[in-house]
Amino acid sequence: MSAAGKAFRAMLLAGLVTSGAGAAAAPPQPAPAAKTLASQNGVPRSQRAEWYWAGRYGVDHLQVRSIASGASLEFRYRVVNVQKAKSLSDKRANPYMLDWKSGAKLSVPQTEQIGSLRQVSTQEQGREYWMIFSNTGKLVRPGDRVDVVAGASRLEGLIVE
DSSP, X not given: OOHHXXXXXXXXXXXXXXXXXXXXXXXXXXXXXOOEEEOTTXXXXXXXXXXXXXXXXXXXXXXXXXXXXXXXXXXXXEESOTTTTGGGGOTTOOOEEEETTTOOEEEOOEETTXXXXXXXXXXXXXXXXXXXXXXXXXXXOTTOEEEEEETTEEEEEEEBO
């Protein structure tokens, strides 16, 4: 064998050893569990659900919080696709929130001076919007699951923070 052939063979062997081809196969690792995201208050939510809401309804960063000592619930969302999120800001749509436990149907209150307690402006991608739902009798509490329905959009299984 020529000197060039020996050098090539030595390089090939060194490459195989450093790449781990000559090492024993590592035991198979278990599949990673679905990632869960946590909101600022620690309510877990799955990354798969965030992807679903973004793809289906054009929104993400969904959040339902109890405000005003529980007398109201604030629903916040960020628009990632203006076309798909249109129904959430439609002036003709009457959004409501359904509580899974009690079956209560909460609506957006109308005030004389301010009007409807929700944003109905032309939506922009990347901007956050909100709606306030009246929680008379404090039927819905932190930890409860709710659905938000506005026009053709039905955002299901949101946890109240």
